[in-house]
Amino acid sequence: MDFLEADAPLLDGEEYSVEFEALALNPAQVEWAMGYEPGQAPEPVPGVIAELLVEASRHASVKVGVRLFRAPEVLLDGAAMQVDGVVLNPGDRIAGLLSGAREVAIYAATAGSGVDDWIRAQFATGDPVRGYVADTIGSELVERAADWLEERVIDHAIGLGCFTTSRFSPGFCEWDVSEQHALFSLLPRACCGITLTETALMLPVKSVSGLIGMGPECERATNACMVCTMKTCFRRR
Amino acid sequence: MDDILQRIATCIERGKVNATSPYPPDLKGQDGAHELTKAALEMGVSPSDVLAQGLVVGMNSIGRKFSENKVFVPDLLMASKAMQAAMVHLKPFFESGEAKHRGTFIIGTVQGDLHDIGKNLVSMVMEGGGWQVIDLGVDVSTEKFLDALNAHPGSAVGLSALLTTTMVNMEKTVAAVRAQHPDTKIIVGGAPLTAEYAKKIGADAYAPDPQGALDYLVGAVA
Numbered sequence: 001m002d003f004l005e006a007d008a009p010l011l012d013g014e015e016y017s018v019e020f021e022a023l024a025l026n027p028a029q030v031e032w033a034m035g036y037e038p039g040q041a042p043e044p045v046p047g048v049i050a051e052l053l054v055e056a057s058r059h060a061s062v063k064v065g066v067r068l069f070r071a072p073e074v075l076l077d078g079a080a081m082q083v084d085g086v087v088l089n090p091g092d093r094i095a096g097l098l099s100g101a102r103e104v105a106i107y108a109a110t111a112g113s114g115v116d117d118w119i120r121a122q123f124a125t126g127d128p129v130r131g132y133v134a135d136t137i138g139s140e141l142v143e144r145a146a147d148w149l150e151e152r153v154i155d156h157a158i159g160l161g162c163f164t165t166s167r168f169s170p171g172f173c174e175w176d177v178s179e180q181h182a183l184f185s186l187l188p189r190a191c192c193g194i195t196l197t198e199t200a201l202m203l204p205v206k207s208v209s210g211l212i213g214m215g216p217e218c219e220r221a222t223n224a225c226m227v228c229t230m231k232t233c234f235r236r237r
Numbered sequence: 238m239d240d241i242l243q244r245i246a247t248c249i250e251r252g253k254v255n256a257t258s259p260y261p262p263d264l265k266g267q268d269g270a271h272e273l274t275k276a277a278l279e280m281g282v283s284p285s286d287v288l289a290q291g292l293v294v295g296m297n298s299i300g301r302k303f304s305e306n307k308v309f310v311p312d313l314l315m316a317s318k319a320m321q322a323a324m325v326h327l328k329p330f331f332e333s334g335e336a337k338h339r340g341t342f343i344i345g346t347v348q349g350d351l352h353d354i355g356k357n358l359v360s361m362v363m364e365g366g367g368w369q370v371i372d373l374g375v376d377v378s379t380e381k382f383l384d385a386l387n388a389h390p391g392s393a394v395g396l397s398a399l400l401t402t403t404m405v406n407m408e409k410t411v412a413a414v415r416a417q418h419p420d421t422k423i424i425v426g427g428a429p430l431t432a433e434y435a436k437k438i439g440a441d442a443y444a445p446d447p448q449g450a451l452d453y454l455v456g457a458v459a
Contacts, residue, residue, distance in 0.1 A: 035309035043260045045311045128314040128357070135354060171400065178402050199349035199402040 015065040015192055016149075020057040023144040027053065030133070033140050048133045052122070056137045061112030063192035064149045068156070070103040086182050088211075091174025097165050097221070101213030105153045106183060108191045109145040110207040111138050119206075138206035146208050157214040166221045169210035170200070183209055241280065242290040245273045245323065249295025249365070252315025254322045260315070274323040284327050284336035288367055292323055296365025300448035310358065313447070317361035324364070331369075338369040340458055343385045344395035345377030347410060350403035355427060359395060362447035366455065379410040386418050393422040393454055396440070401429045408438040415439060422457050424450050 027049045028038035034045075041049070075082040076099055079092045083104060090098070098104070115138045123131030150167055157164045171177035180200040184191065187209075194207045202209065247253075248270040251261050255271035268276070277287050299316040302308045330336035342363045346356050353375045360370045371385055371392070386392060394414060398404040407425055414421050425435045426444040435443035441457070444450035 034311060035306070041309075042312065042315075043262055128317065129311050132310055132314055132354065176402075177400050197349065199400060201349070201351060201400060201402075205351065 012066070012068040013188060015063055015188065018062040018064055018145055018148055020060045020062065020141075023062065023141060023148060025053065025056075025137070025140055025144050029140055029144075030136055033136050034132075045129065045133065048130055049137070052130065052133050052137055055118065056115065056134070056141065059112075059114040059118040060141060061114055062110070062141065062145045063112065064107065064109040064145050065187055065191040066105050066107045066149060066153070067186055067188070068103060068105055069186070074101065074104050076101070083186055083211075086186055088179060088182055089176070090168060090170075090179070090211075094168045094173055094175055097168075097219075098211075098213040100215040100217030101165065102162065102216075103157075103160065103214040105149075105156075105212045105214070106186045106209075107146070107149050107153075107211070108184070108187055108194050108202075108207065108209040109142055109149060110192045110194050110202075110204050111141045111145065112206075113193070113204045115141065115206050116204045142206045142208050146210070150212060153212050153214070157218075160214065162214040162216055163218045164220060165213035165218045167210045167212050169208060180209060183211070239290075241273055241277045242282065242286065242294075244268075245270060245277060245287065245291030246295035246298070248273060249292055249316055249319045249323065250299045252312065252319050254319045269322065270319040271322040271325070274326045278326055284330035287323075288327060288336060292320055292327075292365055293367050296320055296362060297448070297451075300362045300365070300446075300451060304446045304448045310354070313358055313361065317365065320361070320365045339367040340454070341369045341371060341389045341392040342395060342454065343371045343373065343382065343389060343392045344397065345373035345382060346375040346397045346399075347403055347406045348376055348378050349406055350398050350400055351375045352397070352399035352427075355399065356395075356397040359397070359426065359444070359447045359450050362451050363395075363454075366451040368451075368454070379406075379413045382410055383413060383417060386414065386421065390418070393424065393457075395444075395450060396423065396425045398425075398427040398430065404429050404434070407440070411439045422454065424453060426450060 030049045031038055031041045069083050073084045079095045080087055080089045081095060119134045119138050122134035146167060154164050170179040170183060177200045180196055184196055195203050253264045253269040255269040258269055259265050274287055299313060303313050327336060344356055344360055346353055360372050364370045371389060373381055373385055396407045396410060398407060411423055414423060423440045424442045424444050425440045430443055432443040442453040444453060
């Protein structure tokens with residue numbers, strides 16, 4: 001499949017290439033992802049972040065794919081929802097937050113296999129700090145790609161006279177990660193080049209997937225961690 | 238003697254590898270873990286004291302701060318680098334038997350899971366805590382854990398997983414280890430795990446962080 005340019009309108013079933021620069025990933029975001037307040041990471045971490053952000057831009061191949069489903073393709077039933085005949089079980093909390101949704105966006109995003117290879121190469125230097133910083137940059141890069149997609153979903157929702165929910169992903173809150181298989185069955189085959197292992201691990205590893213609800217009554221959680229029950233999550237704030 | 242051991246502990250905790258390393262800035266130009274450990278041994282400090290009163294003290298301190306969210310993963314990694322620099326000098330004493338590890342710890346990420354950062358952090362803290370670590374890597378089968386236990390009988394075992402789909406593989410490994418080596422201490426850890434789940438699958442402990450794994454094992458073998 002051909003990838004569309006980033007400034008193209010949001011189209012059902014399409015995949016988009018997003019330039020590294022468009023994601024505006026900055027050192028403060030990487031520091032925050034590691035747990036530090038911006039500017040508080042000890043030396044040599046800030047220097048490593050600055051160096052590896054430049055390197056990451058040469059290895060990233062960011063892609064985002066989306067499908068849009070609207071009622072009656074979307075049916076909500078208690079803790080489960082049915083999208084185009086595929087049953088998803090995101091759990092009570094997420095289903096509750098999706099209860100006013102008339103349309104859902106199912107998406108996947110990846111930083112590309114080049115980023116996975118580059119992260120492995122950084123660990124192989126024998127400097128675990130470089131490896132960890134590279135890994136964090138890879139994670140943040142794909143989260144920023146999902147942010148990029150979410151902004152376009154919000155624009156799309158506004159066009160429908162709707163609001164959006166937060167992003168929800170298998171593996172977070174009460175949504176079991178094994179549901180990746182059902183979620184990906186709703187996306188184009190090998191969406192963005194992402195494949196799933198038997199244990200629902202996405203390859204490339206630096207990939208994310210999920211859904212966003214749209215409806216006149218939908219709301220975004222001000223802090224998604226307040227909704228989530230995963231007390232030991234590494235992203236919890 | 239106490240002074241140099243304290244300085245070694247400080248270098249470990251602050252990630253001061255050697256005299257040429259410019260970090261942390263306030264220790265620039267000073268000896269690091271590499272030089273101080275060598276000097277302590279040359280002064281006649283026993284390798285066991287260097288380990289217990291220098292390296293272990295430094296790693297315990299940074300490990301505890303990590304548990305309390307006062308420092309973060311890079312701080313722990315930098316401390317580990319300093320510890321490795323010190324360990325170079327202690328290795329011959331471990332090989333000769335003059336210095337002894339607290340025990341052996343076999344660790345791996347369970348079958349089907351490729352995540353290794355958490356596992357590696359536990360390995361580093363355990364090694365800094367005086368344990369010999371056998372790191373089996375990622376996507377480790379039950380058979381591989383059993384082979385390692387057969388090669389190193391009496392070892393403790395650590396199982397790591399980051400996904401709910403792979404943490405279920407822990408149960409099979411725990412059962413197989415229990416069947417062949419019933420007295421083995423087994424610790425499990427990883428983002429989706431809980432103490433309740435650890436108990437359910439028959440593990441001895443759930444470690445919420447690397448220091449938790451070390452603290453449990455130190456208590457278990459004391």
